[in-house]
Amino acid sequence: xxxxxxxxxxxxxxxxxxxxxxxxxxxxxxxxxxxxxxxxxxxxxxxxxxxxxxxxxxxxxxxxxxxxxxxxxxxxxxxxxxxxxxxxxxxxxxxxxxxxxxxxxxxxxxxxxxxxxxxxxxxxxxxxxxxxxxxxxxxxxxxxxxxxxxxxxxxxxxxxxxxxxxxxxxxxxxxxxxxxxxxxxxxxxxxxxxxxxxxxxxxxxxxxxxxxxxxxxxxxxxxxxxxxxxxxxxxxxxxxxxxxxxxxxxxxxxxxxxxxxxxxxxxxxxxxxxxxxxxxxxxxxxxxxxxxxxxxxxxxxxxxxxxxxxxxxxxxxxxx
Amino acid sequence: xxxxxxxxxxxxxxxxxxxxxxxxxxxxxxxxxxxxxxxxxxxxxxxxxxxxxxxxxxxxxxxxxxxxxxxxxxxxxxxxxxxxxxxxxxxxxxxxxxxxxxxxxxxxxxxxxxxxxxxxxxxxxxxxxxxxxxxxxxxxxxxxxxxxxxxxxxxxxxxxxxxxxxxxxxxxxxxxxxxxxxxxxxxxxxxxxxxxxxxxxxxxxxxxxxxxxxxxxxxxxxxxxxxxxxxxxxxxxxxxxxxxxxxxxxxxxxxxxxxxxxxxxxxxxxxxxxxxxx
Numbered sequence: 001x002x003x004x005x006x007x008x009x010x011x012x013x014x015x016x017x018x019x020x021x022x023x024x025x026x027x028x029x030x031x032x033x034x035x036x037x038x039x040x041x042x043x044x045x046x047x048x049x050x051x052x053x054x055x056x057x058x059x060x061x062x063x064x065x066x067x068x069x070x071x072x073x074x075x076x077x078x079x080x081x082x083x084x085x086x087x088x089x090x091x092x093x094x095x096x097x098x099x100x101x102x103x104x105x106x107x108x109x110x111x112x113x114x115x116x117x118x119x120x121x122x123x124x125x126x127x128x129x130x131x132x133x134x135x136x137x138x139x140x141x142x143x144x145x146x147x148x149x150x151x152x153x154x155x156x157x158x159x160x161x162x163x164x165x166x167x168x169x170x171x172x173x174x175x176x177x178x179x180x181x182x183x184x185x186x187x188x189x190x191x192x193x194x195x196x197x198x199x200x201x202x203x204x205x206x207x208x209x210x211x212x213x214x215x216x217x218x219x220x221x222x223x224x225x226x227x228x229x230x231x232x233x234x235x236x237x238x239x240x241x242x243x244x245x246x247x248x249x250x251x252x253x254x255x256x257x258x259x260x261x262x263x264x265x266x267x268x269x270x271x272x273x274x275x276x277x278x279x280x281x282x283x284x285x286x287x288x289x290x291x292x293x294x295x296x297x298x299x300x301x302x303x304x305x306x307x308x309x310x311x312x313x314x315x316x317x318x319x320x
Numbered sequence: 321x322x323x324x325x326x327x328x329x330x331x332x333x334x335x336x337x338x339x340x341x342x343x344x345x346x347x348x349x350x351x352x353x354x355x356x357x358x359x360x361x362x363x364x365x366x367x368x369x370x371x372x373x374x375x376x377x378x379x380x381x382x383x384x385x386x387x388x389x390x391x392x393x394x395x396x397x398x399x400x401x402x403x404x405x406x407x408x409x410x411x412x413x414x415x416x417x418x419x420x421x422x423x424x425x426x427x428x429x430x431x432x433x434x435x436x437x438x439x440x441x442x443x444x445x446x447x448x449x450x451x452x453x454x455x456x457x458x459x460x461x462x463x464x465x466x467x468x469x470x471x472x473x474x475x476x477x478x479x480x481x482x483x484x485x486x487x488x489x490x491x492x493x494x495x496x497x498x499x500x501x502x503x504x505x506x507x508x509x510x511x512x513x514x515x516x517x518x519x520x521x522x523x524x525x526x527x528x529x530x531x532x533x534x535x536x537x538x539x540x541x542x543x544x545x546x547x548x549x550x551x552x553x554x555x556x557x558x559x560x561x562x563x564x565x566x567x568x569x570x571x572x573x574x575x576x577x578x579x580x581x582x583x584x585x586x587x588x589x590x591x592x593x594x595x596x597x598x
Contacts (some may be wrong), residue, residue: 033496036503044414098326118331139577150352191342
């Protein structure tokens, strides 16, 4: 048996790169097809830059001027801010802004968490309850404020209820009382926002495995121990979101104040948001109004950045 | 071991009592709006009306002139619908390009959008008002719609972008291989798959625009075009203690939102919690 080897069969054939017909390896960054057209993003970019960036920066510039919307203006440095921090009325507005923000956060979180814990497990009607308790959240704050304005009237239901209990001493003209009017606004806000906080906590509680709770209960942990050692650690991310979001919302409360008290009595319920509106748009003090808006913006931004960090930590913890 | 026991039943009853007490303002709102002028002043707030009296609603819905309630409802509907349409259209196409293309400028644009969500709107209001006034965009619905699209676009782009990132590219690749242009692939294939994102954007934007008082007060102030909340504010300001009429306006302003809410409450709750978290 003879084996003939065709010498050509073993010859390696190298095609010089220049002569290759195969297409070059595709650029990884270039996809197979084009996704839309690049100019689809253009209207959005223009609108976002114009409405958010240009407007905000221009507003920040106005804050250092004495512009009144018409005619000449001068660059007056920090004069607007010196005026704000020397005016007891405006300092009161800063205080009221913080009071409403922190007050609403504390109360909505307490009530929201209690509702969430109460309806989280076992209740047969928990979805109906959730729908009902969340309902005020979707309504216009202005409309809600009118309902409460009626309740806080001197001859309204609240005083009527106090009279029924024999507590006539406590009856007040709630919305015209320098001490209590801000509390009336706070109650209105808390009533409307509790459902929102409850929903955030319900989402957090859904992530607590029932087995862990049962195990803790079998090991002899009481309700209180289970709450602090099982539930609270599990819903820590929800607490971070609910508190920071609540503060940011609370700092901008405006509609309820205008409807309930208009900032009165004698400026007792003015906040930075209502002062911005009054100075800039009622009095035409665009420069001074912008300075107030800048103070409010810096406070909001501080909490917004804080929120960004706490929610980012939540994502990192979730991945770990 | 967690079973429905007597204690659970007691808890359920207690929660119901507290919830109903919390919803008492709605009851007061409804019964008062159905009372006659005289009964509003003389009867207790929680007493039901002796006979159903719809005169407050009739009076509110037949107001005329600058702050007519029916006209303001129409304006609110136009502004809300126009804003939602613009936010869905511009937001979805921009988010699509930003999410699907991996170029440096799309990444920068995405961060631009993210920062705009955090940036508080207060400081920009005065310059926006002056700018809009100088080009004739205050006091009319078109200016208001453009303003809302600008204000809420970051939210819309962000929501759409996160939905697009979760969608495989195979759908539009298949469409393009079958001969669709990029435009057809997006509008016929991708956008219909984005119905949940569109629903979330529409609900959030619709609620914010319909319920807004501050921006309408400033940008439509003094004009004949008023939205429902501003018309309500002006109308109520002219009434002293005519609570049946005030509450009739309040109820009219709540009905559209509550109707949508009852219809899609799960989507509302999820959209609200999820959208605002961004």
